[in-house]
Amino acid sequence: MSIAVLVVTLVATTVAAQTKVTPPKNKYTPEQDVQIGREAAAEVRREYPLINDSTVDNYLDRLGNRLVAASPADLKKPQFEYSFTPVNLKDINAFALPGGPMFVNRGMIEAASQEPEVAGVMAHELAHVLLRHGTANATKAQGFQLGALAGAIAGAVIGGGWGEAISQGSQFGLGTWLMKYSREYEKQADLLGAQIMARGGYDPRALARMFETIKKQNGAGPPQWLSSHPDPGNRTQYINAEAAQLRIAPLPNDSGFQQVRNRLQSMPPARSMADLEREAGSGSGEGRSRPPASVGRVGEPVPPPSRQYRTVRGGDLFQVSVPANWTPISSNNVMKFVPQNGYGEANGQETMTHGVELGVARASSRDLRQATETLVEGFLRGNPEMRIAGGQQSMQMAGRNAIITMLEGRSAVGGTERVDLQTTFLADGNLFYYLTVVPEREYDIYSTAFARVARSIRLNDR
Numbered sequence: 001m002s003i004a005v006l007v008v009t010l011v012a013t014t015v016a017a018q019t020k021v022t023p024p025k026n027k028y029t030p031e032q033d034v035q036i037g038r039e040a041a042a043e044v045r046r047e048y049p050l051i052n053d054s055t056v057d058n059y060l061d062r063l064g065n066r067l068v069a070a071s072p073a074d075l076k077k078p079q080f081e082y083s084f085t086p087v088n089l090k091d092i093n094a095f096a097l098p099g100g101p102m103f104v105n106r107g108m109i110e111a112a113s114q115e116p117e118v119a120g121v122m123a124h125e126l127a128h129v130l131l132r133h134g135t136a137n138a139t140k141a142q143g144f145q146l147g148a149l150a151g152a153i154a155g156a157v158i159g160g161g162w163g164e165a166i167s168q169g170s171q172f173g174l175g176t177w178l179m180k181y182s183r184e185y186e187k188q189a190d191l192l193g194a195q196i197m198a199r200g201g202y203d204p205r206a207l208a209r210m211f212e213t214i215k216k217q218n219g220a221g222p223p224q225w226l227s228s229h230p231d232p233g234n235r236t237q238y239i240n241a242e243a244a245q246l247r248i249a250p251l252p253n254d255s256g257f258q259q260v261r262n263r264l265q266s267m268p269p270a271r272s273m274a275d276l277e278r279e280a281g282s283g284s285g286e287g288r289s290r291p292p293a294s295v296g297r298v299g300e301p302v303p304p305p306s307r308q309y310r311t312v313r314g315g316d317l318f319q320v321s322v323p324a325n326w327t328p329i330s331s332n333n334v335m336k337f338v339p340q341n342g343y344g345e346a347n348g349q350e351t352m353t354h355g356v357e358l359g360v361a362r363a364s365s366r367d368l369r370q371a372t373e374t375l376v377e378g379f380l381r382g383n384p385e386m387r388i389a390g391g392q393q394s395m396q397m398a399g400r401n402a403i404i405t406m407l408e409g410r411s412a413v414g415g416t417e418r419v420d421l422q423t424t425f426l427a428d429g430n431l432f433y434y435l436t437v438v439p440e441r442e443y444d445i446y447s448t449a450f451a452r453v454a455r456s457i458r459l460n461d462r
Contacts, residue, residue, distance in 0.1 A: 017245045028135040030077040037099030051086040059260045060084040070200035075130040090270040096125035098134040115257035120207030124193035201251035204243035208236040296341035305449035321456035334359035346412035357435040385409045398459045416440040
């Protein structure tokens with residue numbers, strides 16, 4: 001994999017009229033973007049299965065270089081180190097890190113019907129780099145140190161057991177800020193990506209088509225790519241509207257898309273990210289201590305909460321007391337505590353049937369009720385069988401004004417599942433949440449423990 005050199009010969013202007021996209025506020029320098037991205041990329045390369053094939057490597061380099069050359073001159077930073085690395089995973093996914101490193105899953109190329117669809121996703125990711133969205137997110141997250149950013153980014157993009165191993169020592173919730181973009185940032189990347197595509201000779205409508213392909217991945221489950229790139233709404237419509245305003249440059253000679261696609265399909269089948277996480281959870285890999293992929297077996301009897309409690313810290317952000325017989329499962333942005341047989345695979349997905357979760361979420365509003373409603377809406381979109389079971393109620397959590405929202409749905413172990421979500425604001429304006437999950441028929445057994453855990457929460461952000 002070669003590091004792409006910034007192409008200084010600019011393509012001719014092909015934009016008739018376009019939406020102006022302005023980079024957000026950023027306290028970091030371009031040199032710091034490069035440092036953060038370089039360190040995070042090194043972790044990703046150590047953990048991900050890469051494709052070491054010159055044909056595939058050279059193809060992505062050519063395609064990536066073309067898009068960089070087509071990018072607006074005022075957004076390109078001479079310090080950036082662009083690279084384009086193929087990953088041997090079947091998930092339809094791609095991501096770029098601050099300063100220029102980009103990773104493209106084999107599954108993304110195989111799912112595309114033609115090169116412009118791959119170019120569209122790469123242009124979208126390149127737009128995040130040019131607009132410096134990763135460190136713009138970090139700018140909003142007050143109090144984080146530069147040295148923690150690379151590990152947190154790597155943990156965020158790797159996810160699961162490996163992500164936790166990488167991000168240990170990074171501050172709680174930081175990965176969410178860095179690599180999970182807001183809808184505003186997503187729309188910016190869509191629009192700038194469409195403009196880059198047109199300059200590079202690609203019809204931007206191919207980006208909208210690829211988003212539709214990504215949405216269909218995994219059936220009812222949330223696609224991996226969309227979990228960190230939320231749909232701003234009306235995505236297809238505004239991309240197509242932007243495309244109608246753009247003149248498309250002549251497309252250079254074919255870069256060999258079909259040849260590369262055929263070459264990938266002739267290789268042994270790729271694993272999925274879920275496969276890697278299961279291997280990590282089973283202890284294979286490099287002998288690291290990793291969170292368990294399951295705690296017992298879902299569907300087996302679940303013991304009641306212990307009367308003995310222990311105190312656990314969530315980084316520097318919070319501490320909480322939980323029943324001594326509950327197992328912690330942590331990632332870079334959430335912590336779960338579950339009893340035996342309360343967490344594991346059910347219906348092909350990792351599921352928590354009993355337990356609690358604490359985490360940090362981006363607030364869409366400074367009004368707690370509105371911010372909570374937006375969080376709940378996102379939760380319901382990812383869990384279509386859930387519904388709101390009651391209105392919001394005011395309460396206190398950690399000595400702060402809070403709201404509780406009650407939801408219900410179908411439990412993986414049968415019957416109705418009860419989910420209570422408590423939310424409050426952190427000092428930086430983000431939401432801290434405490435979520436409880438249990439089958440409705442067992443709620444009386446767990447309600448006392450859930451309440452005691454809630455009372456024990458201490459937030460250390462002030």
